[in-house]
Amino acid sequence: MKAIVRTRYGPPDVLQFTDIEKPTPANNDVLIELYAASLNRLDRFHLRGAPWNRWIPGLSTPKQPIIGCDIAGRVEVVGKGVKQFQPGDTVFGVTSLAGGGFAEYVCAPEAKLALKPANISFEDAAAVPIAAITALQALRDKGKLKPGQKVLLDGASGGVGTFAIQIAKSLGTEVTAVCSTRNVDKARSLGADHVIDYTQEDFKQSGQRYDLIVGVNAHHSIFDYLRALCPDGTYVAVGGGLPQIFQAMLLAPFLSRIGNKKTCFFVANINHKDLAFLKELIEARKLVPVIDRRYPLSEAAEAIRYLEKGHAQGKIVLTVEHNNGA
Numbered sequence: 001m002k003a004i005v006r007t008r009y010g011p012p013d014v015l016q017f018t019d020i021e022k023p024t025p026a027n028n029d030v031l032i033e034l035y036a037a038s039l040n041r042l043d044r045f046h047l048r049g050a051p052w053n054r055w056i057p058g059l060s061t062p063k064q065p066i067i068g069c070d071i072a073g074r075v076e077v078v079g080k081g082v083k084q085f086q087p088g089d090t091v092f093g094v095t096s097l098a099g100g101g102f103a104e105y106v107c108a109p110e111a112k113l114a115l116k117p118a119n120i121s122f123e124d125a126a127a128v129p130i131a132a133i134t135a136l137q138a139l140r141d142k143g144k145l146k147p148g149q150k151v152l153l154d155g156a157s158g159g160v161g162t163f164a165i166q167i168a169k170s171l172g173t174e175v176t177a178v179c180s181t182r183n184v185d186k187a188r189s190l191g192a193d194h195v196i197d198y199t200q201e202d203f204k205q206s207g208q209r210y211d212l213i214v215g216v217n218a219h220h221s222i223f224d225y226l227r228a229l230c231p232d233g234t235y236v237a238v239g240g241g242l243p244q245i246f247q248a249m250l251l252a253p254f255l256s257r258i259g260n261k262k263t264c265f266f267v268a269n270i271n272h273k274d275l276a277f278l279k280e281l282i283e284a285r286k287l288v289p290v291i292d293r294r295y296p297l298s299e300a301a302e303a304i305r306y307l308e309k310g311h312a313q314g315k316i317v318l319t320v321e322h323n324n325g326a
Helices: 041-048 049-056 122-126 129-142 157-172 181-189 222-227 242-257 272-283 297-309
Strands: 002-005 016-019 029-038 068-079 092-095 105-109 113-115 150-154 174-179 195-198 210-215 228-237 260-266 293-297 315-319
Touching: 002 122, 002 297, 016 297, 029 122, 041 297, 041 315, 049 260, 068 105, 068 122, 068 129, 092 122, 092 129, 092 272, 113 272, 122 293, 122 315, 129 157, 129 228, 129 272, 150 157, 157 272, 174 181, 181 195, 222 260, 293 297, 297 315
Parallel strands: 150 174, 150 210, 174 195, 210 228, 228 260, 293 315
Antiparallel strands: 002 016, 029 068, 029 105, 029 315, 068 092, 092 113
């Protein structure tokens, strides 16, 4: 099969489109013929590696030569322990957080897959898993968002943000989206009740208070977000630069203990139940994936270069063509 492979950590230039062995599913795995995959910031981390990958001998060679986690395709073979799927089923989900998805075929755990929504394409389905589940769990599980509450989404134009606007509206809340000028119309079209163009206005100066703030691309101090919360509000950090992430990870437990305002940082738990819930939202037309650009699998390096610019309006998707024309 064809796959995007790298033998060392580094920039997109290390990626090669080449032939490798087709994988064989383990007991609880499903072998999937892929039709699409999508990019996440996690893929950039897997590609370039952490600093210690370059400093510690033995860590410079990636254990998983193929990056990519979000996938959609058709089941070809199931492991002996698989109960939910059979050959021919169309599915979407995640390979694992280790990667393996930028290829013509991939093995994925049964527990991290669901049947593909019937009313969207494979490309749209591949755009959903990590970004949409991150948005869902930030709002519903960590933020405990309830109908009628006010939520601020800082960074509402990327993959997680575009899903978060729609999911927050499906939960019956009043949504304020923070984004740049070029994304204002898109945020409104997705259902945001209020849109703040951060190049023209600072949400911290408005005097508005929110029951929940989700820092999707957090560019402010954790204390700035806390000041914009209602007295018993919650701040959930799901992204941003390394200083903001480390600040949230280190300070969140302490700050949550000394007052009524809560703050947390989390990593999404990809699971079948939440994927099935998202499938229902999509089929009910309450959730629509937003795709910025599509690239053929062979151009994965170029797709990652675009991802690294940080200006994507929604998701970036790789399409996979097979000899059978699928």
